Amino acid sequence: MTPTACVHIELTNRIGELERRGGGTLDLPDGIYDVDRPLRLPRTVSLRMAPHAVIRALPGFEGEAVVVKAVIDKDREIHAPSGWIRGGVIDGNKLPVTGLLVDGGSRLEISELEVRNATMKGIHTRGWYEVNLHNVRCNVDLDVRCPEGSIGLHIGNGDSIIHTAMVIGYEVGVRSDGGCCDFSGVHVWNYDPTHGPMNYCFYCNGEGDTYVQCYADSPKLVGFYVAKPFQRLIANRVYYSRFQADKAGVGVFIAPTGTRGCYMGNFYFGDAAATLDKAYDGCMDDATILGDIYPFGVVHRGKECRIPSQNGDRSGFPHLHVAGTAVQLDGRSTPPAPEEGAVGDIAWVDEPGHEALFIKTSRGWMQSRLEGGGRWKK
Numbered sequence: 001m002t003p004t005a006c007v008h009i010e011l012t013n014r015i016g017e018l019e020r021r022g023g024g025t026l027d028l029p030d031g032i033y034d035v036d037r038p039l040r041l042p043r044t045v046s047l048r049m050a051p052h053a054v055i056r057a058l059p060g061f062e063g064e065a066v067v068v069k070a071v072i073d074k075d076r077e078i079h080a081p082s083g084w085i086r087g088g089v090i091d092g093n094k095l096p097v098t099g100l101l102v103d104g105g106s107r108l109e110i111s112e113l114e115v116r117n118a119t120m121k122g123i124h125t126r127g128w129y130e131v132n133l134h135n136v137r138c139n140v141d142l143d144v145r146c147p148e149g150s151i152g153l154h155i156g157n158g159d160s161i162i163h164t165a166m167v168i169g170y171e172v173g174v175r176s177d178g179g180c181c182d183f184s185g186v187h188v189w190n191y192d193p194t195h196g197p198m199n200y201c202f203y204c205n206g207e208g209d210t211y212v213q214c215y216a217d218s219p220k221l222v223g224f225y226v227a228k229p230f231q232r233l234i235a236n237r238v239y240y241s242r243f244q245a246d247k248a249g250v251g252v253f254i255a256p257t258g259t260r261g262c263y264m265g266n267f268y269f270g271d272a273a274a275t276l277d278k279a280y281d282g283c284m285d286d287a288t289i290l291g292d293i294y295p296f297g298v299v300h301r302g303k304e305c306r307i308p309s310q311n312g313d314r315s316g317f318p319h320l321h322v323a324g325t326a327v328q329l330d331g332r333s334t335p336p337a338p339e340e341g342a343v344g345d346i347a348w349v350d351e352p353g354h355e356a357l358f359i360k361t362s363r364g365w366m367q368s369r370l371e372g373g374g375r376w377k378k
Contacts, residue, residue, distance in 0.1 A: 005034065006034050006035060006036050006058060007033050007034060007035065008035040008036055008037055008039065011026070011033065011035070011039055012039070012040070014026060015039075015040070015041060015042070015045050018044070018045045019042050019044055019045055022044065023044030023045055023083075024044075024045060024046070025045070025046040025047070025048050025083070026041070026045060026046070026047050026048070027048050027049075028047070028048070028049045028050065028053040028055075028088065029050050029053060030050045030051070030052040030053050031052075031053060031054070032054045032056055033053065033054065033055045033056065034056050034057075034058050035055060035056070035057060035058065035061070035066065036057075036058045036060065036061055036062065037061065037062050037063045038063040038064065038065050038066065038067065038068045038101075039055060039066065039067050039068070040068045040070060041067065041068065041069045041070070041085075042070065042071070042072065043069075043070075043071045043072075043077055043080060043082045043083070043105055044083070045083065046083030046084045046085065046086075047067070047069075047084075047085045047086070048084070048086050048087060049086070049087040049088025049089070049113075050087060050088060051087060051088065051112075052088075052089075053087070053088040053089065054088065054089040054090075054091050055067060055088070055089070055090050055091065056091040056093055057091065057092050057093045057095055057097060057118075058093070059093065059095075061093070061095055061097060063097070064097065064098055064101060065097060065098035065099065065100065065101035065118075065124070066090050066091070066092055066097060066098070066099050066100070066118065067085075067090055067099070067100050067101070068100075068101045068102075068103060069082065069085065069100070069101070069102045069103070069105060069108065070101075070102075070103040070104055070105070071103075071104040071105050074104050077104070077105070078106060078128050079106060079107075080106070080107070081106075081107040081108075082105035082106060082107055082108035082127075082131075083108065083109075084108065084109040084110070084111070085100065085108070085109070085110045085111075085113060086109070086110075086111050086112050086113065087111075087112045087113065088112075088113065088114075089113075089114045089115075089116055090113065090114070090115045090116070090118065091116045091117055091118075092115070092116065092117045092118025092119060092120075093117060094117045094119060094141070094144050095117075095118070095119065096119050096120045096147050096150075097118050097119070097120055098118055098120055098121040098122075098123075098124050099115030099116070099118030099121070099122050099123060099138070100113070100115055100122075100123045100124070101121075101124050101126070102123075102124070102125040102126060102127045102131055102157075103126050103127075104126065104127055104128065105127045105128065105131070106127055106128045106129050106130050106131070106157075107129075107130045108127060108130070108131045108132070109132055109134075110123070110131070110132070110133045110134075110136060111133070111134050111135050111136065112135050112136075113135075113136050113137070114136070114137045114138075114139060115136070115137070115138045115139070116139050116140075116141075117139075117140055117141055117144060118138075118140075119140055119144060119145075119146050119147060119150060119169075120146075120147060120149075120150055120151075121150065121151050121152070121154050121170075122138025122139075122140075122151075122152045122153055122167065122170070123136065123138055123152075123153050123154070124151070124154040124156065125154070125155050125156055125157050125160075125178075126156045126157065127156070127157040128157055128158075129157055129158050129159040129160065130157075130159055130160055131155075131157045131160050132160050132161045132162070133153075133160075133161075133162045133163075133165060134161070134162070134163050134164050134165070135164050135165075136153075136164075136165045136166075137165070137166040137167075137168075138152040138153055138165075138166070138167045138168070138169075138170075139166065139167075139168045139169070140168060140169030140170065140195060142191045142194060142195070143194050144169070144194065144195070145194060145195060145196050146169050146170050146171055146190075146195055146196055147171075148171060149171060150169075150170045150171045150172070151170055151171070151172045151173075151174075151175050152167035152168070152169065152170040152172070152173050152174060152188065153165060153167050153173070153174045153175070153186075154174075154175050154177070155174070155175070155176045155177065155178050155181055155206065156177045156178055157178045157181075158178035158179045158180050158181060158206070159178075159179075159180050159181065160178065160181045160182075161181070161182050161184075162174075162181065162182070162183045162184075162186060163182075163183070163184040163185050163186070164184075164185045164186075165185070165186045165187070166186075166187050167186070167187070167188045167189075168188075168189060168190060168191075169190050169191075169195045169198075170190065170195070170198060171196065171197070171198060171199055171200075172198070172199065172200045172201075172203050173188030173189075173190070173198055173200070173201040173202060173216070174186060174188055174201070174202045174203070175200075175202075175203040175205060176202075176203070176204060176205055176206035176209050177205050177206055178206045179206040179207040179208050179209065179228070180206070180207070180208045180209065181206055181209045181210075182209070182210045182212070183202075183209065183210065183211045183212070183214055184210075184211075184212045184213055184214065185212075185213055185214070186202075186211075186214045186215070187214070187215040187217060188201040188202065188214075188215065188216055188217060189201075189215075189217035189218050190218060192218065192220070192241060192243035192244070193243065197220035197221075197241075197243075197244075198218060198219055198220060198241070199219065199220050199221045199222070200219060200221060200222050200223075200224075200225045201216035201217065201218075201219045201222075201223050201224065201238075202214065202216055202223065202224045202225070203225050203227065204224055204225060204226045204227060204228065204231050204258070205227040205228050206228060207228040207229055207230055208228075208229075208230040208231075209228075209231055209232075210231075210232045210234070211224065211231070211232070211233045211234070211236055212234045212235060212236070213234075213235050213236065214236045214237075215236065215237045215239070216236065216237065216238045216239070216251075217237075217239050218239060218240075218241035218242065218243065219238070219240070219241055219249060220241055220243075220244050220249065221249060221250065221253075222249070222250045222251075222252070222253045223238035223240075223249075223250070223251045223252060223268075224236070224238070224251070224252045224253075225253050225255070226252060226253065226254045226255060226258035226261055226282075227255045227257055227258050228257060228258055229257070229258060229259050229260045229261065230260055230261065231258065231261040231262075232261065232262045232263075233252065233261070233262070233263045233264075233266055234262075234263075234264050234265060234266070235264070235265045235266065235267075236266045236267070237266070237267045237268075237269070238251040238252070238266070238267070238268045238269070238276070238279075239269055239270065240269070240270035240274055240275065240276040240298075241274060242270075242271060242273065242274045243274070244274055245274075246273060246274055246275055247275055247276075247277050247300060248276075248277050249270075249276055249277055249278075250276075250277065250278045250279075250280070250281045250282075250302070251266070251268040251276060251278065251279040251280065251299075251302070252266075252279065252280050252281075252282075253280075253281050253282045254280070254281075254282035254283050254284055254287060255282055255283065256282075256283045258282070258283070259283055259285070259286050259287070260286050260287075261287050261288070262287070262288045263280075263287060263288065263289045263290070263292070264288070264289075264290050264291055264292075265290075265291045265292065265293075266292045266293070267292070267293045268292065268293070268294055268299050269294075269295045269298050269299065270298040270299070271298060272297070272298070275297070275298045275299065275300060276298060276299045276300070277300055277301060277302075278299075278300070278301045278302030279292065279294060279299050279301075279302040279303050279304065280302040280303075280304045281302055284304060284306060285308070286308045287304075287306055287308070288306060288307055288308060289304040289305055289306045290305060290306075290307070292304070292305075329346060329347070329348045330348075331348050331349065331350030332347060332348065332349055332350065333349065333350070333351045334349065334351070335347075335349055335356070335358060335365070335367070336358055336360070336365055338364060338365065340360075341360045341365075342360060343360050343361060343362055344359075344360060345359070345360040346358065346359050346360075347359075347360075347365075355369065355370040355371075356368060356369045356370060357370060
């Protein structure tokens with residue numbers, strides 16, 4: 001491919017003609033398309049690139065993003081289809097810019113796309129809903145350092161699906177701020193000696209998101225940082241960074257604002273020279289954690305198996321912890337009220353002098369009193 005002169009005006013004129021005709025698709029065959037400012041696509045114009053078509057930012061590029069997909073009348077266009085961006089490459093030319101910015105819009109498909117060397121952000125969506133991505137790659141060359149605050153894939157809209165994505169480089173691999181989004185098959189990693197540390201592979205800040213079969217590969221601090229409630233992490237992997245100190249890092253950190261999540265069948269590991277300090281840390285009071293895998297010798301602490309009753313302290317029911325060969329209950333200071341609980345619930349009162357174990361039967365709560373020396377008394 002032979003580099004071309006700046007084609008921003010030419011492409012903008014073609015986009016304008018499509019828009020005047022009521023919309024259409026800008027088709028770009030293989031080649032390099034250099035731009036010195038953002039290439040703007042209105043809602044009615046889609047972009048389709050051949051596999052070796054490259055939209056590239058020139059040195060001295062002026063603007064936030066190389067390609068911007070935006071709407072004009074956000075109140076009127078919120079539910080209107082926004083078309084697609086398919087194929088090709090958006091190249092940030094190692095500049096601190098965003099490769100693709102979606103500024104408003106819904107029902108947009110982004111697929112078969114590589115965003116290369118946009119070091120501030122690869123793809124940033126600030127749409128409303130259904131901005132769906134699949135088979136995308138946000139890639140920074142291994143010899144390029146990413147700036148502070150950089151994010152590979154930043155999802156700011158809700159009700160969207162992101163699957164089969166690679167993110168390489170950046171300080172944060174994937175950040176979700178939208179809510180009710182589904183991430184599957186997303187692999188995040190970086191090369192710390194030159195990229196700089198990836199502090200968080202996944203920053204989970206969208207309420208009610210789901211992460212399935214995602215790979216948090218080589219974080220410095222945390223694989224999944226859970227900042228909003230109702231997250232579901234299922235069958236994911238965390239590999240602690242081989243570039244960091246031994247016995248450090250956390251697989252999943254649950255912030256006080258990230259409660260009531262569910263974590264099932266996840267895999268936490270490192271290697272002999274860089275072992276993971278904790279699989280879980282933070283506020284786990286009402287987290288459900290089941291069936292996780294910890295290879296011997298490479299994960300030291302935070303190995304959890306927890307089943308909260310209802311929503312833990314938010315419902316007044318005791319937690320149920322499974323540890324080793326024991327089932328553990330959180331003690332309470334008063335007996336359960338008659339209307340509390342369901343048949344089969346167990347409660348433990350640990351008030352000195354009134355220790356007792358309660359079980360809810362079809363006839364109501366039944367009590368066994370606990371006495372010193374490990375004796376039971378009905």
